[in-house]
Each structure stands twice: as structure tokens, then as C-alpha cells.
Amino acid sequence: MVDIILRINGATCTGSPEARKTLADFLREDLNLTGTHVGCEHGVCGACTVIVDGRAVRSCLMLAVQAAGSEVTTIEGLAPDGGLGPLQQAMWDSHSFQCGFCTPGFVMQAAAFLSDHPDADERQIREALAGNICRCTGYQSIIDGVLLAAERNRER
């Protein structure tokens, strides 16, 4: 067991995970933040994407102990008070998702990408999200949600 302190969604958290425990499992099991989903455990599907120190990462490919001292944002913390932030709202308006299992990973990856590339076009958005797998939607509605969020952001 390794004692760690880190900040999750703006709050300081402590834990004592085994070194081998992934950040994904630590979030889900130790902190009861089950919004981050596990889809493959080998870094391909992107369902586990969270933001660590400002960068989108696959939480199944990080050990919890490696997040010690870091700022982690999960889907639960993306919008204040568990409401819907602008990206989430745009995705709701665009019927972006169906079963919802891939959703947290897509939202976090899109959020990270848009904050660095607010004027991305469709092709760039598709490439940025090509590392997240959705089985239900065929992606178009997700891309539309991201495009809508970007457009609304520019209008603000």
C-alpha cells in the first residue's frame, strides 16, 4: 500500500492503494467515483479518460500512485454541482449518446481537446476523438455535439 494525496475535482483526497491499482480502479472503488468507466483495460477504447494536470489521459494506463500530487478531473467534476457544463449541454441538445458507457471518456477527451483547440474543424475533432470508441452512435451525433459546443463558445 502506498499513501497518496491528490486533488480530485477540486477536493483534496487521500488514499492507500496498492501500487498495482490503476487510477481508474482507484477512482471507481476507493473514491466511489463510478462515472469513469472501464472498457478495455489496455488503453485502446478511451472510456476511462480523465484529465490529469490539464491533460486527457487514460486512467487505466496510470497507476493510482502515479497521480499523487496531481490535479485530477473526472466526469463528475467537469461541471459545477453535478449540473451540465456547456459541452455536456451541447451534447444533450445534439442527442450525442445512446447507452452512455463511452460517454464520460468522450466528454473528458472532447473537453480537453476543445480547451486547447477551440476552433477545431470537423476533421480535427474526428481525429482527436479517434481514440475513443463508441459502439452505439456511429459518432456523427457526438461530433455534432462537440461542434455545437465550440460554436456556442465562440458566440459567447
Add this chain to the structure above:
Amino acid sequence: MAAIAAERYTGASIKRSEDPRILTGAGRYVDDIKLPGMLHAAFVRSPMAHARVLSVDVSAARALPGVVAVLTGADLEAMTVPGPDALMALMGWAGPTPEFTLLATDRVRFVGDPVAVVIAESRYLAEDGCDLVEVEYDDLPPVANASFALDPGSPPLFANLGDNIARPHARSEFGDVSAAFASADRVIDFRIDVHRHQNAPMEGRGCVASYDAGSGVMTMHAATQSVHVSRIAVAMRLGIEPDKVRVLAGDIGGSFGLKIGASREELAVAAASRAVGQPVKWVEDRGENLAASGQAREESFDVRAAVSNDGDLLGLDVKMVIDTGAYPGMGAMVPAIMEAMLPGPYKLAALGFESTAAITNKASYVAYRGPWASETFVRERVLDLIAKDLGLDPVEIRLRNAAPRTDPPAVMITGRPLVGVTTRESLERVAQLVDIPAFRRRQAEARAQGRYLGVGVATFIEAAPGPRSPEGPSGPMGMESMRLRLEEDGIVALFTGQMPHGQSHQTTLAQIAADEFGVPFEQVRVVIGDSDVVPFGLTGGSRSATMTGGVALHGARQLKAKVLDFAAHLMEASAQDLLITDGNVWVRGDPASAIAVSEVARRAASGQFGADVDAKLEVEATFDGGEGGWSGGTHCAIVDIDVETGIVKVERYVAVEDCGALINPAVVEGQIRGGVAQGIGAVLLERSAYGEDGNFQSATFMDYLMPTACDVPRIEIEHLETVPLDADVNFRGVGEGGMIVAPPTVVNAIEDALSPFGVRIYEQHLPPARILELIAAVDPGRGG
């Protein structure tokens, strides 16, 4: 036709009520469930395709701190009741059934076959325990594919079956097959192969089983397409009375046919929880999902087609072999559906069909979105091959062969009437949208520059739920039930056995009920996922739009009538003079009389009315599908092939679909696009790969490749004006269509792109290496 008052919701892309929780990580999937004292299961799985199990030594695993129990196949056999697969039994399977145990006992039959289960304090520890289980195997020659299975010399995989053939399907003939072939100008014959691929939902299978010894109740938190079918499956196998099993389901991360009933592993976990006296969770990881959850579509077809020189498809004679894998699944039932559907929306006058189902050392063949889909693949490939031989345009040959819309409707040679089928219209509309002549010019210019573009078209129908049968509804899927209740707080609650896993039923059913009953959308709640509370139902087969939409419509109407009868007492008016709009009951012509529906409900629940007043504001509604009907359409793909590398890009994709009246266009379009994406994946990327030695080769997402946002183009969708068939319920299902018709659409486009090389395609999986092989086979100077 009774008009729906204030038709505000139905037909509009109302935002989903599921989304606020989905978008904020507040969904509740089975792996999110935590119960006090909950333990975790992991399975020891066979690395061999076929072997005798000589010994299973669990002593070291049992001794590992944190491991609570280790159960072998023999242990589980002793604590469960043998029997058939519950879904097969439910669907009336009467054919030979292999006897199987939940975990392998004396024999393993595919790579991934579970041999033992370790129950521990965490999944990490359970897997550590699995590492310590020592299994001694004695390798047996694998029945590696269907041709091995069909060899009478191959040793039977199941002792109680004489051979490895699950369902020899005697030949059936429809129409005069020999006359059709005798009169044909030409007979073409070839073999078409569809490869093994699989559902691969983003969430795998899983459950949390919790047995309460005091009450004898087994509670299963499940990821399932039907809580009742799961309940029956668990009850049967565990020898528990069905009313002492409760199945709960929350959000489900996709399924596409995979999660129906209860798998061997889920049943083992349920039994284990009873044995250890604590809740046990099992959630499969991706390796298990790919290797062991089941696969689909591996079928081969020897096809003979009788053709006229003008392009009429006069007759088809098909011999099918389906590779059903090792343990029983619904694979053996698929050929019958294919036979029934093979004529499609065409004038096919003669069909001969026979099939064989082979048992092999692979994971089970399971239902995957449109399990019978290969009939469309075969038929739509045949039409294109004929068109090429005769120099006909692909749209032209389909228009020529399409059954006209007549009254009475044309009847498929296999029996079902093509009521309301708009194949011609969808073909013509696709041709307009795509402007194929303009494409041909662009194609020619591109070829001159060494670029290879192709266009492909395919058309389909699916029984969604199918036209009304003269014999009436049959089987457990023939009638849909729903309980509707006006709750004390004014909520209109719909209790349905539907178990959405992406279909958005909590939104679409509420739209219908809100319109029909007269309350705002937010005042309807769709209750799902508790077998103690919901009636029987199953989400699948593209039937819920009609069956459940219909029972919601009629049920809401019935509930409204009951509520108005009661309100009449409150308002001292005649029920006929009462309306419900916007959540208020009021007397026609007197808006000031309005009482909130919630107030009516409160009064009904207050108990102040005597026996002469029916204050129980609840109805049990059933619906048999009404006139039912088909969904269908025509899809078109344009592909761009790099013939030096074999990489195929789908440049454009157009779908013209007819699924009757739309409840929620965004939901419909999402279903179509998701199905098309799976079809593109099947052709270009996905293959569940087994070697000749039975070894499983696609056990991670690095080898089983799923289509991504860069692989699926924008899919342009147009809906056809529907042909209303029923007085009230003209919603038809759309869940499976995209996946049924996209593979032939894309393959037809690929063949068109490669036609300068003389390529003809008789298979569905076309990765880059295969594209080059196909070119080289015809044109050895090119390709690899």
C-alpha cells in the same frame, strides 16, 4: 384514425431524459453496484481449444489470503440443475441440445472455456487466485472450423450428441425450383462466405448476485435485455422457484443481442453467491468479452441463381453452413429465419434452401443485431454479381426485381406479405440523392488518375415487427404488456419489461404516453429494470417501436379513459365532456374548471370513495402489434480505395429508410448510424479470428479492431413518407436495419471500385491485405 390531442412530442426529437445522468457520470451500470460484503469473481479459463481436463488443483488458490472460495466445474454441477439454455427453451427450440455444465468438467471446448471460478475480496485478488489454480489438460485435436465438424470422422464435442451437427435442416422448397432453373437463360453458382465477428458492446457482461438464505430470494443485478428472461434462466439453473428470483437492471452499456438470459458465467456466479453466503460481483474484462462471450455471423452459402438475360432473378437455391461454436446459443435457430427472409422485397418465385449448423471449438454463436443479416448480404451480392455479368446498373436491376406495391400486397414465396414495403421508392430516392450518373463521370476521371472510387447500393427489409399474421400473435414476443398507473403525485408511470440499452425508451415511450394521455413529457416516468415490478418483456428484434410504442399508446388511452371516468365524479361532469391537456383535466368549453391531474390522483388515492367508484387509476394493457409491418430501405456507399495499400475509405454514405411514423427522429437516426458503423466495421476491420489449431487470435482491441470516428463518415438519412397500415400505431422498429444492409452496401461499392481489375467478391471481410489479394488474383501484375 383517432387523432392524438396536442401532438407535441411524438415525431419530435425530444431531448432524452436519460442524458442528464449519462452526461454527468451518474449512470448506474452493473459494475457501479456495491453491496455490503460483496466479493468478486474471476474465472480460470482454458488456453486450449479442445482438451480433456485431467485434474484441477485449487489448493494453492484457496490458500491465498483474500480468496474466499474456489469452485470447480464439478462443484458447480453439484449445486445446480442441468438443463437447456433458457433463451433457446423460451424460443421453443426443440432440436438436439448438447448437455453442458456451467464450468467445464471433463472437457474444454474453446479457448476461454471457464474451468473454475475464484471468489475473493477484490478482482485483483481473484485474478491472483486464478493464477494459482493448476489445471492439467490433455490436448485433443480441435474441431477448428465447420469443415472439420461436418467430417463424419470428427469426434463429437458433446457426448450426448452423435456428431457435431446441431441442426441438420432438411431441404425446403418454395415455388417450383426445378422449373425456375430449367427455364433460366443462365445459372450462376458460387460460394459466399461471411466471417465471424461479434457484438463487442463497450460494457461487457456482468452481474452482482446476492442470495438471502433467510428468504430464499436470489437477487441479481444484471446487464440484460430482459429482466424476466434472466430471472427464468437463473431460476431454472439454480433450482429456485421463479418468483424467488429478482432481477434488477439499471443502465446497460450496450448489448446488441449479447446479454439475453444468463450466461454460464453469470449462472456460476449466482450459484457461488449462494454457496458462500455473500454477494458476488462478476464483470467480464475485454479479453473475456472477446474470447468467451460469444460471436456471430460465421456462415457460408453455396448459392445457385437462376437468371434471365434481362436480369430477372428467377430462383435461388442455397445451401448454408453456420458455425455455431461449442456451447448452445441461438445459432442453430438462425437458418430458419434466413430461409424465411431470403426472398427479401423481391419477386423471387422459387427458393430452395437447406442448412447445417456445425459445432466447433469456438465460442458460442450468439445473437448479434440482425442475426439473420446474411440473407441480405447473399441476396444483395447476388444481384450485383448478376448485374455485372449482364451489364446492368445496380439500381436498375433492383427496380426490375422489386415486388411492386400492390393491394393485396405481394407475398414472399416463403409466406409473408410485403405489406407497405416501399423498396421501389427508396431505390429511386437514393438514386436521386446520389446522382449516380454524375458519380460515374467522377469515377472515370479518377480512374484516369489512378484513383479508384466505387458506388454500391443495397436494399433490405426487416420484420419490425413484421406484418400481422393471419393466425394471430404467437410466442412470448407476440404480445406486449404494460402496466400504466397514475401515481399519487400525478406522475403517469409506465411499467414495461423493455430493458433499453441505448434505445432511449425512457424518452420515446414517455413521448407517446404524454401525447396520448395529455400531460407534459416530464410528467411521465418509464419504469424499467425490476422483475418484481415490470411485466414480461424483452428488448430486441426491432419490435419495441411498434409493440411497446403501441401498448404505451393504447394503454395511455385506456388509463386516460379510466381517469376521466373517475374525474367525472370529482367534477360532476360526464366523462365524455372531459379533456386532459397540459396536465390538467377540464370540462370542454370551460377552462376555469381545470383541475391538475396530480390533484385528481391525490383524490383517488385518498380512500374517500366507496366501492361504486373505481379509484384505482391503473390499467394492464396488452398490444399484439396491430397491423405491424416492415421496416426497410436502400443504402448507398461511395468508397475510395488506395489500390497500392488496399486501404478503403467510405467517402459518402446515404440511407433512405422507411420505418413508418417516427417517434423521435434523433433516436431513429442514431440507431441507423450505429448499425451502419457496425456494418462498416464488419467489412473493413472486425474479425473474430481463430487459427487452424483452434487458437484464438483476436483477444484484445489491438487485434479486434472497432471502427472509430475516422472510419465512419457522415451518414445522410432521409425518411420516406410512410404507408400507414394501422389506425393508430404506425411506428416500426429500426434497431437492426443499419447493420443488416450496410455490409452488402459497402462490399458492393468496393467491388464497383475494383471492377477495372475484374474483381468479383464473394466474402464480407475485406481488410487491406485482402483487397490487394483480390486484385492480384485477377491481375497478377498488380497487388500483393
Add this chain to the structure above:
Amino acid sequence: MKLPYVEYEAPTTVAEAVGLLAEHLDQASVLAGGQSLIPLLALRLARPAVLIDINGIHELSGVSATDGRVAIGAMTREYVAEESESVADTVPLLAAALPLIGHEAIRSRGTVGGSLAHADPAAELPAVARALDAEFVVRGQSGMRVIPAAEWFEGYLTTSRRPDELLVEVRFPAAGRGTGVSFQEVTRRHGDFAIVGLAASLTLSDGAISDARLAFAGMSDVPVRAAAAEELLAGERPSTELFDEAARRATRDVDPPADLHGSSDYRKTVAAVMVRRGLRAAADNARERQ
């Protein structure tokens, strides 16, 4: 798919890390970005007794350009190298390859040193390192060694790093005047490993090729230079016929692996295509940079 039990060490200096490696040797795995190692652990294909997490050794990160080369600390994140102006200006072939590595989230954690120490022959960075004759700086009990790329890649996922050694830095030579580059790859999907990839660099001097580097990804158990093609190209003027012949020579004596994604013949065919396209693109790039 949970990781097996491991002991965990998190040294904060190179010396500490080397000490731990010397103690545990083959029983230890170095954890850098984790994007390759953690999947292996999750699949229980790798079972080290000890994980030595070097993410806390801050001296191992950084890009510095000195005369004639760029030195990249082994723990430099791939995204940092991707955003580095030094890399873009000085080692354009590396800059061309970096965006092709997986997806952004992978590059957030993956490291330049980690990828090169893992040495997947289908990965982009090993081909670049081999093409450019990069140098690998390791530190072990016996001190520092500098290993040229030709000697670094020994076999499938195997390098000449000794068990007690830590890769600390990789040095890439600066591209000279008139150098054009191209990284070509055939992937099943955007972001996937290359079925076949080619790192190409051409230097033009008075219109003739003064230096040609071609290194394949995915054609062997290590990245391989197409030496016969390079020899052919030296001193010649770019032309379609020359590049066609280079493609033939580059693939004449190869025996690439076969797997689910491509047969050996397929890889051979596509490798030739990569050479033609890569040389054309590198030549165009060279003219642009003149």
C-alpha cells in the same frame, strides 16, 4: 485484466534508479509513461517482481538543442516533444513522426525514452531513431554508455540496455541544410501501430541526393534500414525511376512478419509503396526547405 502483484519503487534520482536496477536486474521493469508497459502488466504477459517508477526523476525530462543535435531526456513526454520548437526546427523527421503515435491521451503520458526502450518494431520512434542513427545514453553501475541506434535494437522488444542500466537520454542529430523528411505509414485506423511504416530523410545538394536514410517500422523484429536502397540513392538525382528502383531494392530481400493485419507478402508490397511515396515526399520537402 488486473495487474499482478508488484513491489513498487519510486526513485527521485538517476543514481537511486540505477541502484535499484542493479539490485533487481531482470526482476525489475522500469515504468516510464506506462502506455506500453501497463497493458502488458494488465494482460499478465509481463510479471516483474519490482516496478521502478521513474516519473519522479525530474532531471530526465527536457529537450535541449546543442550544436548539431537535440538531446531529449528519456522521460520527456511525447506531447512535449511534439510541441517543442527545437524538435520541429532541428529534427523534422522526429516532428513528423510524433503526431502519428497513438492518440493525444497516449502522448500525454508516453515518453520518448519509454517508447525507444520498449522497442516495438511497429512503433514510429524506433524507425526514426534508426533512420537518424540516434544515440542512446544509458547509465548503469559501471557508468555511462552511449549506444548507437544500430546497436540499440537487438530483437523483438529487446534492446542492448543491460539490466542494471537506465536509458537517460536520446540524442538525435540535427537535420542538415537541404534535408527533407517524410514519415509514411499504413495503419488500419488513424492512430494505430503501423502495419508498415517508413522514416525517410533525403538531403539534396545541388539537386543530387547527398544523404538518404530509410528505416522501416513493422518489417522485422527491429526497425531496419533499407541499406541497399540508400546506396542506390546516394549521389543520384531524384526521379520517379530512381525511386521505383529504390523501392525494389528496399524490399528485395526482406522477410516481414505475418499477423492478423497483414501477410508477409502484403507487408512486402506495401513497403515498396511506402518507399516510393516517402522518397517523393521527402524530396519535395527537401526542395521546400532549401
